[in-house]
Amino acid sequence: MTALLEELHDTSGRPVSLVGWSLGGIFARELARSRPTLVRQVITLGSPFGLGNPGDSRAHSAYHRLGRLHVSPGALPDRERLSRPIPVPTTAIYSRLDGVVPWRACINTAGRRRENVAVYSSHLGMGHNAAVLWVLADRLAQPEGSWQPFRAPFLARHLFPERAAA
Numbered sequence: 001m002t003a004l005l006e007e008l009h010d011t012s013g014r015p016v017s018l019v020g021w022s023l024g025g026i027f028a029r030e031l032a033r034s035r036p037t038l039v040r041q042v043i044t045l046g047s048p049f050g051l052g053n054p055g056d057s058r059a060h061s062a063y064h065r066l067g068r069l070h071v072s073p074g075a076l077p078d079r080e081r082l083s084r085p086i087p088v089p090t091t092a093i094y095s096r097l098d099g100v101v102p103w104r105a106c107i108n109t110a111g112r113r114r115e116n117v118a119v120y121s122s123h124l125g126m127g128h129n130a131a132v133l134w135v136l137a138d139r140l141a142q143p144e145g146s147w148q149p150f151r152a153p154f155l156a157r158h159l160f161p162e163r164a165a166a
Contacts, residue, residue, distance in 0.1 A: 015040035018031060044093065094117070
């Protein structure tokens with residue numbers, strides 16, 4: 001993934017926005033941590049980067065059985081490192097209705113250029129949820145070099161139940 005990130009950056013000549021869903025968000029955060037100058041921002045969808053106990057996820061047994069097909073053992077950093085803030089702007093999209101991972105494990109700690117946006121969605125539904133897509137489009141449309149927290153449009157505020165402090 002690092003080679004692909006470098007290629008995308010070299011081809012475009014600009015920092016790259018990374019979007020990751022679930023485990024993909026953990027990978028996106030680690031790419032940004034290792035190559036922050038190549039990354040514009042990270043947007044995660046239901047990514048449990050703050051998961052203290054892997055057994056708290058309903059996907060744990062499946063991940064334990066099948067994860068080695070996607071991630072070699074020991075490839076992910078320890079849980080403490082995963083939960084630490086990353087050096088680029090980040091938006092964590094989460095849902096209290098997730099059903100797979102604990103929503104509290106999917107939110108950023110408070111800080112500058114870090115935000116959390118709550119939506120009504122299942123874990124598996126985030127990739128095609130209207131509110132999630134709205135946030136993604138808004139984040140990606142921001143002018144490069146400027147970052148402002150997400151603000152739900154007045155007529156669509158009902159799609160966003162709350163905002164966790166960040």
